[in-house]
Amino acid sequence: MIHEVDDALRQLLRHEVLRSGDVDIVLEAPTKDWAARRNAPTVNLYLYDIREDMRRKSRGRINEYDDQGKITARHLPPRYFKLSYLVTAWTQRPEDEHRLLSALLMSMLAYDALPAEMLTGSLRELDMPVPLTVALPPPEDRAFADVWSALGGELKPSLDVVVSAPVESGRRMEAATIASEGVLLSMDGDDPVRHRPVPELPEGSKPAEESRVAMVRMRRRPDAT
Template identity: 50%
Template sequence: MIHEVDEVLKGLLSGGALSGSGIDVAFDAPTRDWAARRNSPTINAYLYDIREDVNRRQRGHVAVHDERDVIVKRRQPPRWFRLSYLVTAWTKRPQDEHRLLSAVLATLIPRELIGPSELPGALGALGLTIPLSVAGIQTESRSLAEIWSALGGELKPSLDLVVTAPFPAYPEYDAGPPVTEGAAVRVRTLDDAPVTDERAHRPSQVAAVREARAAARTTDRTP
């Protein structure tokens, strides 16, 4: 699931306002060593935090359909996880980095939601829309200063990008065979003999059959 989100982000960051610019998109940790090896303008999206969005947790079961739209399995609802990325721009001049960050904002701000048709693999198969937020208020326990300190680098202008993605819950349980016939009631006579080809699907039909047979028996006993 995480690598599929990376794939989606790479497509977004390579398009929009940056389409045709030839800017590299990397997911490496932006350490001093990485920065020293970089030799071209780059947008870096470093995944620094993964945690469940417990407010989205659901109970019950979700039906799994086959190609005929028949329910074949059931599973628990997916669990949602917040993937937090530290987005930075790397060039030789701060002004160019600021231009790249502006282009990233122009590209991502309109994309508050990503539809299933834009999602690859198992992520798209879930048929769910995933939210995306950029440069929002940071509510995680890790501050940006702590992140840069852990990376061994100097504090740099950055955007906090959060993608909340579903992760399938397992195991799956086989569903019972589909119902192909309606409910049927077989009527018997007083001597417990089955009535041939007698079916009724509603209580009113059952009552009508019983009344008709009771009337027939009364007529037969009349002298």
């Protein structure tokens, strides 16, 4: 799933902003060593955080049906995970970096989710929205200065891009076989309960003709008052 989001983001930026191909798009950590080796205008998409999106967590089970409309299995709903990217522009001049960042920001503001035609693999198969946010305030437990400190580099203008991607849980439960016959419970004196098939109901009788109904008949003991 993560690599599919990588590909969709790169395709989106290439389609909207970087059509000329003069600017590279990379996923490497923007460390000092990486910056020193860079020799072309570059947009860096650094994935720095992955966590579950608890606001989108669903409960319950989803039914699977066959061609006759019968339930064949049930599975848990997909779970969403937030992939946070630190997006930076690298050129020879700060002015050019700011123009590039501005173009990236304006292009992503036009989308609330990754375009469906850019999704591949499991994201396409799930056929669910993949929400996208850009430049929102970071959570209280995380600061961008901390990210840059961990990378060992100097603080640099950046965009925080967060993609909430659905992931299939993989937990699937086969549906129980539908009963074709009911049971008749009988209590005869001290005899234990016996199970006997329910006889066919005459056509047109009630309950409904198409269903076999489990009937319970209890006979009182001879000495019951």
